[in-house]
Amino acid sequence: MLEWYKNIPLFSILISLAAAIITPLIKNKKCAAVITTSLIATVLLASVILSVCIVPSNEVFIYQAGYFSAPWGNELKCGVFESVMASVFAFVMLFSVFGGLKDLKYDLENKTSQYYYMMLDLLLASMLAIIYSNDIFTCYVFIEINTVGAFFIVMAKEKDDTYLATVRYFIVSMLASGLILFSIAILYTVTGHLNMLYLFESIQLLWESGSYRLPVLVAAGMMCVGLTVKSALFPFHAWLPKASSAATVTSSAILSSLITKGYIVLLIKVFYRVFGIEFIRETNISNVLFVFGVIAMIYGSVKAMRQTDIKKMIACSSISQIGYIYAGIGLASPLGLAAAVYHIITHAVTKADMFLIAGNMISYSKTRDLRKMRDIGPKMPVTMAMFVICALSMIGIPLLMGFISKWNLAQAAIDGENRVLIIALTLSTLLNASYYFPPIIRGCFSKEARTAEKFTSQAPFKEIWSQIVLTLVIVLMGLFSAPLSALINTGLADLIG
Numbered sequence: 001m002l003e004w005y006k007n008i009p010l011f012s013i014l015i016s017l018a019a020a021i022i023t024p025l026i027k028n029k030k031c032a033a034v035i036t037t038s039l040i041a042t043v044l045l046a047s048v049i050l051s052v053c054i055v056p057s058n059e060v061f062i063y064q065a066g067y068f069s070a071p072w073g074n075e076l077k078c079g080v081f082e083s084v085m086a087s088v089f090a091f092v093m094l095f096s097v098f099g100g101l102k103d104l105k106y107d108l109e110n111k112t113s114q115y116y117y118m119m120l121d122l123l124l125a126s127m128l129a130i131i132y133s134n135d136i137f138t139c140y141v142f143i144e145i146n147t148v149g150a151f152f153i154v155m156a157k158e159k160d161d162t163y164l165a166t167v168r169y170f171i172v173s174m175l176a177s178g179l180i181l182f183s184i185a186i187l188y189t190v191t192g193h194l195n196m197l198y199l200f201e202s203i204q205l206l207w208e209s210g211s212y213r214l215p216v217l218v219a220a221g222m223m224c225v226g227l228t229v230k231s232a233l234f235p236f237h238a239w240l241p242k243a244s245s246a247a248t249v250t251s252s253a254i255l256s257s258l259i260t261k262g263y264i265v266l267l268i269k270v271f272y273r274v275f276g277i278e279f280i281r282e283t284n285i286s287n288v289l290f291v292f293g294v295i296a297m298i299y300g301s302v303k304a305m306r307q308t309d310i311k312k313m314i315a316c317s318s319i320s321q322i323g324y325i326y327a328g329i330g331l332a333s334p335l336g337l338a339a340a341v342y343h344i345i346t347h348a349v350t351k352a353d354m355f356l357i358a359g360n361m362i363s364y365s366k367t368r369d370l371r372k373m374r375d376i377g378p379k380m381p382v383t384m385a386m387f388v389i390c391a392l393s394m395i396g397i398p399l400l401m402g403f404i405s406k407w408n409l410a411q412a413a414i415d416g417e418n419r420v421l422i423i424a425l426t427l428s429t430l431l432n433a434s435y436y437f438p439p440i441i442r443g444c445f446s447k448e449a450r451t452a453e454k455f456t457s458q459a460p461f462k463e464i465w466s467q468i469v470l471t472l473v474i475v476l477m478g479l480f481s482a483p484l485s486a487l488i489n490t491g492l493a494d495l496i497g
Contacts, residue, residue, distance in 0.1 A: 290330025296323025
């Protein structure tokens with residue numbers, strides 16, 4: 001008999017879809033918000049329970065989602081890796097919504113607010129399906145649902161710049177979707193399968209026999225390009241800063257910290273469960289991703305240095321941080337992959353926190369220009385303190401979560417004798433400091449800051465408690481990183497094989 005907790009992955013997806021049906025029928029904005037936040041909290045609780053049930057025995061199970069078994073039927077696959085990622089995504093999404101409620105109240109029109117929350121429900125369902133699904137076409141279906149949801153939450157603010165940013169995002173993302181669909185079509189044509197396990201076995205046989213080598217290689221290339229475009233890897237990054245900076249705060253946090261990471265999680269699954277890491281190494285796909293990841297580490301930081309708008313600076317910084325993740329994946333080693341996954345979590349938590357904090361800073365200082373926030377430290381000491389912690393974490397200062405990410409990447413680089421990554425890490429860290437330290441120094445130690453009246457603009461606790469929680473997580477994960485690292489290594493053991 002099936003153990004009860006094995007129903008949690010499908011249950012989480014289905015209740016998210018059910019909430020998406022119910023939410024648009026609700027005309028009251030507060031009620032719609034309650035339904036969505038309750039849904040995310042329920043999914044978070046269920047995901048944590050699932051992790052508690054399977055972590056002790058490192059259990060991995062297949063859930064048959066229908067009458068027919070694989071390869072004809074659909075199925076979900078869940079292990080420690082999937083349950084941890086689902087928990088992290090639900091956690092960050094929940095606090096992104098809580099932290100942005102004040103901005104959502106003013107940025108959304110009453111007639112569209114329930115549709116915004118509907119899209120959040122769909123985004124949650126799609127990200128969970130991408131994490132859990134063992135069928136590549138099912139992943140594609142939910143990629144499209146995820147894409148539509150992302151478009152809507154960006155343009156929900158209904159301003160000229162958000163419309164323009166959404167159109168740019170739409171064009172780039174649809175091209176990427178086309179590449180992914182063509183890739184799946186090629187793979188299905190040459191293998192006859194969509195299930196990841198059967199695809200892996202068929203691709204290995206074809207590659208070893210020399211049959212259909214070019215179509216398989218083209219499919220792998222198209223799949224990687226499509227997913228890297230959607231996850232904003234350099235040079236396909238241009239849509240991310242515009243979309244993230246133009247959207248309302250919750251949308252910025254979710255887009256930069258979660259939506260892009262969902263596609264990276266899928267890319268990792270495709271590498272290890274569809275093509276196999278040996279194929280990825282042999283075809284030099286991993287080397288290509290490593291090169292672009294290293295370039296993104298530097299380019300994103302240089303671009304962030306040139307920004308005066310706080311949200312654009314944070315968004316451009318994401319280009320660099322996504323480069324860190326791809327550099328780790330590009331090492332094509334267990335240590336590199338573990339470092340990349342840890343940084344997915346680090347960036348998800350920290351960048352969501354930074355966008356929420358920036359929202360409060362903009363709201364109370366009445367400007368987005370960093371040069372004009374010269375007295376914000378004494379006026380908003382708690383908010384500024386959280387910004388400092390997030391910034392120091394992204395720089396890689398010890399005792400914070402970001403330091404653990406960079407330390408893990410450095411260890412992976414040393415283990416692989418990769419001097420390029422070590423140099424890039426050092427240079428990128430210096431560049432990170434060059435654009436995070438100036439606003440901190442101006443906001444806390446300038447002449448205006450020394451003469452400003454204290455606590456005159458500090459947001460009330462009800463508006464910043466979610467940022468406080470996320471900031472505490474950043475500190476605690478920096479001090480006690482071993483349990484999370486152990487969970488990641490345990491989960492990846494099944495993925496790597």
